[in-house]
Amino acid sequence: MIRKTAAVWAGKATGTLSRVTRRGGGTTLPGDVARAIDPKILTRLAQDLTYGSIVITGTNGKTTTARLVSYLLEGAGHRVVSNRAGANLIFGATAAALDRAGADGRLRADWGVFEIDEASLPRAVDEIQPRATLVLNLFRDQLDRYGELESIAKKIEQALSTLPEGARAVLNADDPRVAEIGLGLPYRPLWYGLDDVSIAAKTLPHAADARTCPRCGASLIFDAVYVGHDGVYRCPNGDFARPEPDLRATDIKLNGFESLALTIAGTRIELPLGGLYNCYNVLAAYAVAYSVGLEPQYIADRLKTFKPAFGRQERVEFRGRHLVLVLSKNPAGFNETVRTAVDLAKGTNYILGLNDRKADGTDVSWIWDVDFEQLKDRARVVIPAGVRAHDLAVRLKYAGVKAEAPETDPGKALDVLIKNTDEGDTAYVLCTYTAMLDIRAELVRRGWAQPYWET
């Protein structure tokens, strides 16, 4: 107990110091310090929670889904601790818990909502002992381009096999990789999936990476494709198919990046969040909230006033123009944000930002798996930006997209965008993680946006 208190104090002091020195949100340093003093600190803090924890993993959508779940719990009067600022490693979760601990070393919250990267899931489940664990999807990420997905899937399966007594696993039935994990578990998870062929594609995007049956290797037949390789699928040999969802979203209406509407088990839900990929996040959040006892009608009422997280469809106004910032960090994610911007929002003006720092992935060849062809003849202004703007410019050229000169300086990229965007019009900024941080820092410097750890 003394050790726990010492670890909390040391971690909190480190957190204060790093905020004073303007290292900004998302730091994991307090977590590192506290864990060095007490390696079991996260377990001890998690035990202080009144109701327990929810752990969220998957390649895309973790932050938005965690934010949705937190928002639902908070609206029901619960105190929620969550690792919000993109620090989704276990150190970030520890740092978040420390931040909310009192001087006595006790964590003062009712629920923990933690986004955890896929590879850290076994450790997170072991340390946090969550009441619900949510697996959103498994796409090939920019960080593990060369096929670590098999071992990650095994790790997730192992973590889900050792959930504490009475805990729920909530899984996306539409993702063949997640389904394979869930079908191998010793219990039946809660499955969710989309069910509206009117918004489905018939064929996989060319970058889709889960095309074959995990049992026999045959090409899967997709009766509907929603996002990436997520859809309604079956093996022609009959040994593998999409599990029957327990919760399904039907009657889906999409309105650009503005809003979406869907019906889950008879409850109509509408919220100011756009894109088909967010239908999955909303359905996933609903499934988790429902599994811990929140009422459907309460969920629907509360979600009407939801606000997106940093860089996830954040809106910024500047000199009468509207700017929509959308994080786009891997092929599946970028395909969906471009598709939403072009098809649904009818966007014509873009900054596309690509960096190659550690958090973005140092190998940028994944941009060749993004269907930038969607922008051809439909976008009016496309500015390749970020540290690797020149690579992006080459990719756009091959996609037949007429682009402006590449611009590595975020301020200059914004200037070109503003110059080419009429008053009252909307422009879209689609960026990898640190490229978005750079653009946002420039917006903050100009007074157009709030520092992100204050939003």
Ligand SMILES: [Zn+2]
């Ligand atoms: Zn098969």
